[in-house]
Amino acid sequence: MIITVFRSRANPEAQQEYLEWASRMSALAKQMPGYISHKSFIAEDGERATIVEFASEEAQRAWSLLPEHVDAKKKGRKEFYLEYRLQVCKVVRDTAFPQK
Helix, strand or coil: CEEEEEEEEECHHHHHHHHHHHHHHHHHHHHCCCEEEEEEEECCCCCEEEEEEECCHHHHHHHHHCHHHHHHHHHHHHHHEEEEEEEEEECCCCCCCCCC
């Protein structure tokens, strides 16, 4: 499994358009082969964190290169984010309770 951690600070002036694009990207991601899940969180200081799970590096890479997602990333850098950090990680261990 591949985990992507996307931490960001949003541009408050672009909030409404950001939410529209985020909704579209969420729907697209769910349709991608190998997609498992994603969730977003907002900290008290305004930082956002989105955790995305894909079954494989290939599936995560296909999502990263999807033309609509590439367009969204360009728009994000230009308009939506004041700053961000993206980390793509391989899962070394996965433990859950209760076990599934």
